[in-house]
Amino acid sequence: MRSDTNPVVSNAALVLVVAVTALVASGCKPDVGEPPSLVHGPRLLAIRQTPPEVMPGAPTQFAALVVDVGGTLPTGIAWSICNTPKSPSESNSVSQACVTQPDDDVAHVEPVDLTMPADACSLFGPDPPPVTPPIRPRDPDLTGGFFVPVRASAATPDGATLLAFAFERVRCNLANAPGDVVRAYNMAYVPNQNPIIADVVLDPDGAAPTSLLTGEGAAVVASASRVTLRAVWAAEAAESYPLYDPPTRSLVNPREALGASWFATDGAFEHDRTGRGGDEPETFTDDEWSAPTVTAPTAVHVWVVLRDERGGVDFAAFDLTVVP
DSSP states (O other): OOOBSOOOOOTTSOEEOOOOOOOOOOSSOOOOOSOTTBOOSOEEEEEEEESSEEOTTOEEEEEEEEEETTEEOOOOEEEEEOOOOOOTTOOSSSOHHHHHSOOSSOOBSSOEEEEOOTTHHHHSSSOOOSOSSOOOOOOOOTTSOEEEEEEEEEEOTTSOEEEEEEEEEEOOOOOSOOHHHHHHHHHHOOOOOOOOEEEEEESTTSSSOEESSSOOSOOEEETTOEEEEEEEEOGGGSOBOOEEETTTTEEEOOBOOEEEEEEESSSEESOSEEEEOTTOOOOEEEEEEEOOOOSSOEEEEEEEEEEETTSOEEEEEEEEEEEO
16 A cells, blocks of 8 residues: 655755755756755755654753765764754754754764753743743644754765754643643643664565565665565554644644655655555555666665654655665
8 A cells, every 4th residue: 555645744854954045936947956956965854853752951961973985974972962952044954053053062972962942932932931021922733732842963975964853742731722722631631652663674565575664585686676665663653642623622633644754875766755644544554665777786776864843753764775
């Protein structure tokens, strides 16, 4: 069964900081370049926070996935917690001050523990400080969440710098809701947990499916062939959660959507992203990958990043050997 190819990606997912050049209107079709799924140089693909949702002032562990044409890189990451909300005039996901502020510490290769600001709900949430003139409370995202931006900076072997932001979800008060709804919400709400990639299976509907994460079977693909890759997760990965619905002034109980982003050093995916909507019970998503044409056995490095709708992240890496 083919999976949905239009997953919902929350603003709590990784946001790469890139320069955008405006296209001049013309009668020519613009060159869109290589697909995002093709890795041809150093890339910071994802940041995983554990746990992905905490109370203000609580610690969270951060780990980054940095890759290159030779595979996953054990690259040092310098981290910086943003304490400057973006102004209404800024269109980016974070304040420009967060992009340019100094790193908090030296670069770390291993995961690091960072403590979220105690005033996170005042800076980035519904509880603005009592100042004059008053500051408008921040609006939650579509899942009712508020997020602290955390910047990751990595130096590449050629001297370039990779910048990316993770968004750690912080538990804030439910604003502008009736008292009984607030009490019901506080009793029912469970902090988000990261989804976990249970396995990635090569050609799951074939005669001999191969588990790519457990090492069962040879991950060998014929030159110029087209195969199916299936990312599998546990049923509890897509969590249900209470969400305040302002029009009805009541709580609803949606289920998280899950989206998978695919990356490889060669070949081509049919879709850069696949996934499942919150109303889909399936616990997997498929993508088609076209192997490159080779004249000798060639290793291709592949990564999949799984994100839930409330900012949870997991990622996995595996290799495929393409043979003539």
